[in-house]
Amino acid sequence: MGHARDPRYGARSQADLIELLAAQPLAWLVSPGGADAAFTPLPLRAERGRDGALVALRGHLARRNPHLARLRRDPQAHALLLGPQAYVSPRWLDDRTQAPTWNYAAAAFALRVSLSEAPDDIAAELQALVAQMEAGHADAWHLEEMGARYARLASGVTALRGEIVEVRATFKLGQDEAEHDFGQILQGLAANGEDALVRWMRAFDSRGGAGDAPA
Template sequence: MNTHPIFKPDSPADVDRMIAAHPFALVISSADGAPLATPLPLLLERDANGGMSLLGHMPRAHPHTDLLRRQPRALAVFQGAHGYISPSWLTDRTQAPTWNYETVQLDIDVEFDDSAEAIRTALTRLVDHMERGRPNAWSVADMGARYDKLAPAVVAFRARVVDAYAKFKLGQNERPDDRSEILAGLECTGQQALVDAMRRAGL
């Protein structure tokens, strides 16, 4: 991925925030020259030294699971806030359209853990993350005996992040008046997540 310095996030915390807010990733592998992609919710973790890993789970009976057991290297692609920037919002109609976006691509090495404990940890951590702040939040424990019937159908994994690429293309040196009109246009079309991302980036 082209990661020009002007589009790199300011800090690792920006990457962590984006992935936490948009945990649904596309995990991509190659099998005999043919791509295989599976959408999965993933949680990013960092160790005391800043090393990154992803916690997740996959269906046990799945071609991609079988492939990753044999070939554990893959790419996880996270897409954050994004949207089309229309020149129709601008007083200066000579400006070109563009697309603003946040994306993080992680080169990963996947290791499965078939134990019941690892599966419960992966599922519980994901559910707790997604239910946090919800009224009457749900938990894995609410499933009761049904959990024991469903959990064996998945397998947990932890993926070590080998390399990371982040690109937050949230502007392109627009004049202040153009930026104000772009933000107003995005707000009018209900794209608040992108407005918030641009404002966090100081745009």
């Protein structure tokens, strides 16, 4: 991420990373290099310590996935997360001499992975993921509704915990735009239905949205 070392585009706090994970949990788990390089898309949850700090990412992998063998050999991995993103067109601007760009929120987590096939660990992970994804729905689904099918599902997965070693995050959300251009970009994105990106841009806008949290 080319903007990762520019403080203008950094997370304001860990709350931004936690919100990004909650809004877009599907990430790439990556173990690069070697003949057994592995790349798996999977949902990941934030684990927070007693002080509220983000300490790990949690998820599960199918036992038939060859990525597990790689993680047992080498527990170092990366989780790559891409949140709201969209092309920004100069056609939305009064000044059409400007170049197009791309606004986005993204994070890369370096992880030290541990795996568990203990039934209690698997049950806890599956319950937590379902609870997170079903939260807020009047007709929320519960894992217990699977009945006898649950045992077959649980026997086929491995629980995963990735201790966070390093985070590089980029929230490129128009911080460098002139106020007039920023407003026109928001209008253009909103007209294209990019509501999630618009909310993040407004939240990061120090001209009027400082301190707001993306909804």
